[in-house]
Amino acid sequence: MKVYKDIYQLKRVDNNDFPAIKELFWKVFKKKVTLKYLQNKYNTSHVGVKYICSIAYCDEIPVAFYGAIPQKFKNNNEEIYVAHACDSYTLPNHQRKGLHYELAKLAYEIMKEHDMKYVYAFHSENTYFSTKKLGWKEHERLQRFHVKVNTLPIGKGLNKLRWTKLYDVFFSQKVPAKALEKLNSEHKEKFRLKFDNDFIQYKNSFKSHYCVQIGECVFWLKIQAIMHVGMFYAPSAEALQKALKKLKRKAFFLGITELLFQVDQHSVMATQLQTITQPKESWLVGYLDFDPQIDLKDFIFTYSDLDTF
Incomplete structure (x- = not known):
């Protein structure tokens, strides 16, 4: 658990957090997703790693989420882990407080612990600008x-x-x-x-x-x-x-x-x-590499x- 600005509690997601993620998704997008959908989407145990996401609470209320899923990429000779950043949302009253940045940094530390070589995303306009402060690079479309x-x-x-x-x-x-x-x-x-x-x-x-x-x-x-x-x-x-x-x-x-x-x-x-x-x-493919090679x-x-x- 990481405390940010003495107000927010930031942590790695575990299975107990999915009701909160579902609640947050509804509050931000006004769209319903089932608990089963979220649990199955982020249950990436088939690759040997799951829950490389982070979530922020304020007085036990979920206020922001940074979602990513681990993937295995392979060529003729080897297999490696990479991370696909896919979801990021914050309640309007808690935006512009640096939560996205802090949650992303926490998620990147989790990714590095599991030897992820890089994190990437298929950029929307919003994600393109939000990743600039995090030092992301551009690949190709x-x-x-x-x-x-x-x-x-x-x-x-x-x-x-x-x-x-x-x-x-x-x-x-x-x-x-x-x-x-x-x-x-x-x-x-x-x-x-x-x-x-x-x-x-x-x-x-x-x-x-x-x-x-x-x-x-x-x-x-x-x-x-x-x-x-x-x-x-x-x-x-x-x-x-x-x-x-x-x-x-x-x-x-x-x-x-x-x-x-x-x-x-x-x-x-x-x-x-x-x-x-x-x-x-x-989409433009954006990425942040953790391995200089x-x-x-x-x-x-x-x-x-x-x-x-």
Whole structure:
């Protein structure tokens, strides 16, 4: 427990803090999330580390939170820990008092204790400016590709009514071993998120994801009004073009109006997608390194890395 300004109690999050995090989320955003969703999202025991977040209380009332999740990245030779900063919110009456800065610093100390090599985020405008004081650096932007589907927007209605479980009838949540091998086949010389059955099980504990195999192509995706593709494998651009025609046909009958890809601009996925449609700029990847040997040019990021994917 760390006392700040003789008013605030700052601490590392444990399982007892999640009711407070849920309460804080509602007060700041006026959006409801379930306790189970929060507990499952931050229960990253599948990587061997969990709860690298920090929370601030004032007279036992939760007032600010700094959320991050540990991830394992791997290449051909080694595995390393990194941290993905994903949530940060403070009650309006307690803003501009340095709480975000202090909670971030506390979280970074926890990350270093667990040998995290760096912390990174997909920047929004707010996070971009809030990390400047913390000494963050800039990497590169992801690219996003929009593939439109001319159909009735039934998917948007299903999402609004929270009837998305309907998609479980049409798509499988299981990722067969051969499909998993294909999804991990590109850029083995670079560090990528360790995408294995433990990770898939973790993601499906708080979001529904699906594996779609079309010919030799594999797509790992989620559906929320539109079809978000986290990562995919295609042996060639031509194979991808043929597979997307069939995937768009599935989307058409389900009332899904768009397929959205967000990929590292240096990835094979980006090169293949550029033969189909032109990219637009997506999130800027920002980071703070704890290991001077780290170079983000040695890393490939995907949409699947995002905490809310």
